[in-house]
Amino acid sequence: MPLSREEVLHIALLARLGLTPEDVSRFQEQLSQIVDYFEVLKEVDTEGVSPTFYPLPLENILREDEPSPSMPREKILSNAPRQEDWCFKVKAILE
Amino acid sequence: MELYYLSIGEASELLRRREVSSEELTRAVLARIEELEPRLRAFVTVTPELALEQARRADRRLREGDAPPLCGIPAAVKDNICTQGVRTTCSSRMLENFVPPYDATVIERLFREGMVMVGKTNMDEFAMGSSTENSAFFPTRNPWDLSRVPGGSSGGSAAAVAAGEAVYALGSDTGGSIRQPASFCGVVGLKPTYGLVSRFGLVAFASSLDQIGPITRRVYDCALVLNAIAGPDPRDSTSAPRPVPDYTAALIPEIKGMRLGVPKEYFPEGLQPEVRDVLLKAIAKLEELGAEVDWELSLPHTKYALAAYYIVAPSEASANLARYDGVKYGFSFTKGESMWDDMENTRRLGFGAEVKRRIMLGTYALSAGYYDAYYLKALKVRTLIREELEEAFQKYHALLTPTSPTVAFALGEKVFDPLQMYLSDVFTIPVNMAGIPGISVPAGMADSLPVGLQILGPAFGEETILRLAYTYEQATAWHTLRPAL
Numbered sequence: 195m196p197l198s199r200e201e202v203l204h205i206a207l208l209a210r211l212g213l214t215p216e217d218v219s220r221f222q223e224q225l226s227q228i229v230d231y232f233e234v235l236k237e238v239d240t241e242g243v244s245p246t247f248y249p250l251p252l253e254n255i256l257r258e259d260e261p262s263p264s265m266p267r268e269k270i271l272s273n274a275p276r277q278e279d280w281c282f283k284v285k286a287i288l289e
Numbered sequence: 290m291e292l293y294y295l296s297i298g299e300a301s302e303l304l305r306r307r308e309v310s311s312e313e314l315t316r317a318v319l320a321r322i323e324e325l326e327p328r329l330r331a332f333v334t335v336t337p338e339l340a341l342e343q344a345r346r347a348d349r350r351l352r353e354g355d356a357p358p359l360c361g362i363p364a365a366v367k368d369n370i371c372t373q374g375v376r377t378t379c380s381s382r383m384l385e386n387f388v389p390p391y392d393a394t395v396i397e398r399l400f401r402e403g404m405v406m407v408g409k410t411n412m413d414e415f416a417m418g419s420s421t422e423n424s425a426f427f428p429t430r431n432p433w434d435l436s437r438v439p440g441g442s443s444g445g446s447a448a449a450v451a452a453g454e455a456v457y458a459l460g461s462d463t464g465g466s467i468r469q470p471a472s473f474c475g476v477v478g479l480k481p482t483y484g485l486v487s488r489f490g491l492v493a494f495a496s497s498l499d500q501i502g503p504i505t506r507r508v509y510d511c512a513l514v515l516n517a518i519a520g521p522d523p524r525d526s527t528s529a530p531r532p533v534p535d536y537t538a539a540l541i542p543e544i545k546g547m548r549l550g551v552p553k554e555y556f557p558e559g560l561q562p563e564v565r566d567v568l569l570k571a572i573a574k575l576e577e578l579g580a581e582v583d584w585e586l587s588l589p590h591t592k593y594a595l596a597a598y599y600i601v602a603p604s605e606a607s608a609n610l611a612r613y614d615g616v617k618y619g620f621s622f623t624k625g626e627s628m629w630d631d632m633e634n635t636r637r638l639g640f641g642a643e644v645k646r647r648i649m650l651g652t653y654a655l656s657a658g659y660y661d662a663y664y665l666k667a668l669k670v671r672t673l674i675r676e677e678l679e680e681a682f683q684k685y686h687a688l689l690t691p692t693s694p695t696v697a698f699a700l701g702e703k704v705f706d707p708l709q710m711y712l713s714d715v716f717t718i719p720v721n722m723a724g725i726p727g728i729s730v731p732a733g734m735a736d737s738l739p740v741g742l743q744i745l746g747p748a749f750g751e752e753t754i755l756r757l758a759y760t761y762e763q764a765t766a767w768h769t770l771r772p773a774l
Binding site: 231 | 386387388483484497523527529530590592596597599600607611614616617618623625627628631632633634636637640645646648649650652665666667668669670671672673675707708722723724725748
């Protein structure tokens with residue numbers, strides 16, 4: 195299989211996705227199958243071809259630096275799972 | 290005819306002549322929703338009080354005269370489009386109780402036109418899926434056969450429109466999520482050119498592919514809704530800075546001399562024979578109406594579009610869904626040992642299997658050592674797909690294809706094989722990759738299930754594809770068929 199168990203665990207860590215041991219096995223199999231399918235792209239000669247990040251040829255969309263009212267704090271915090279003193283509250287990030 | 294099956298055009302006329310009020314029309318639609326929802330489950334949230342309030346406001350405006358064509362018409366909105374004060378879940382446990390503090394641009398625009406919103410529709414979770422079976426809440430059923438899927442990810446919106454639970458609906462399309470359910474449910478679905486409709490307020494899945502578009506029972510209705518939602522938006526820097534025409538003005542049923550290409554790769558061996566038959570008849574009809582059809586067109590890079598898409602879309606999704614961390618909104622697990630513990634469990638419990646699968650695929654494709662081989666490679670293949678289509682539009686006004694290789698499949702038939710499920714989007718995906726517009730129109734029935742004809746146009750060629758769709762519609766009767774609910 196293209197993906198090892200360690201790789202699956204590594205990807206899950208990068209994506210901050212908690213996985214159960216059953217999840218790891220299942221995803222290892224399914225992701226390997228899909229990644230195998232990606233091999234077909236090797237058939238395409240992309241020498242000298244530039245990548246299309248966005249279909250529209252737009253660049254550097256600018257506007258005047260004019261301040262305008264921001265969303266009120268009550269609205270921003272209206273869905274907050276935990277808040278304190280107008281801040282979102284989480285467990286300590288740094289030990 | 291029942292009020293709930295009126296087209297926007299018909300309803301608008303009756304409202305203008307005061308033969309019916311928006312409140313009456315809205316009550317008829319709400320009653321239809323109440324009657325069908327136990328069997329259909331197209332809605333995550335129905336908003337009857339809000340709808341009636343909006344209907345009464347619309348009636349006041351209609352009495353004053355000079356109300357826009359969408360004023361007072363009941364509509365449904367896919368649940369990944371933010372509606373201020375109204376729960377917007379993306380059919381995910383992650384956002385089950387999320388109430389947006391703002392309206393999406395398309396919603397602001399439609400409310401300004403007097404839209405009456407009857408509810409938020411069910412979808413595949415975070416728009417990832419082709420059957421609406423990936424909804425974290427419940428699947429929606431196909432109004433034509435309740436044992437079958439309505440398609441996805443805008444399955445709720447398509448089913449609602451087909452069944453008369455809304456006069457029109459909004460969907461979103463990243464790999465076919467408007468067009469494929471429209472085809473499965475026998476309605477009209479349009480994915481606009483990338484950048485035509487603002488994505489501000491659309492919960493992002495894949496930022497270079499996503500577009501919001503109309504799902505309606507008539508092509509004229511589709512043009513009316515597009516008029517209201519299209520146009521540049523300073524809050525979406527990927528929206529195209531160009532003026533928008535009146536799309537209804539393009540609806541002239543005259544296509545003599547138009548050159549239409551049928552790409553060989555879209556009529557492969559594996560195409561369901563009944564679907565092939567419907568498409569052949571539909572294309573013959575267009576020839577009868579005066580178009581010149583060329584069957585010799587080949588788009589050799591078509592077969593790589595699926596693989597490229599399933600790298601690009603999940604990669605972008607892995608970035609867009611990184612925000613769901615239980616900190617600012619949404620589901621939040623707080624019984625962990627550390628902040629990271631909380632975050633990992635929030636995402637483990639809040640996301641469904643398909644969403645996790647795609648986040649993992651995307652994270653893998655973007656990770657060090659794989660970025661060049663996968664993501665960058667896929668984007669280069671994307672360029673070739675786009676250029677191939679652009680070249681085709683030098684020769685042809687539009688292209689014709691089936692929308693889907695099959696009719697609506699049975700619930701549960703494809704859920705265990707992700708790759709099989711992905712194949713249902715093989716004809717719709719290249720369109721998003723290239724950023725061009727595509728519309729699916731009802732073109733017939735196979736085994737008593739709807740089949741859609743897909744019409745593709747060059748970038749900003751909505752007028753061309755709408756005209757073709759309209760001409761075809763007016764010369765056939767598929768749009769008059771209704772499911773036997």
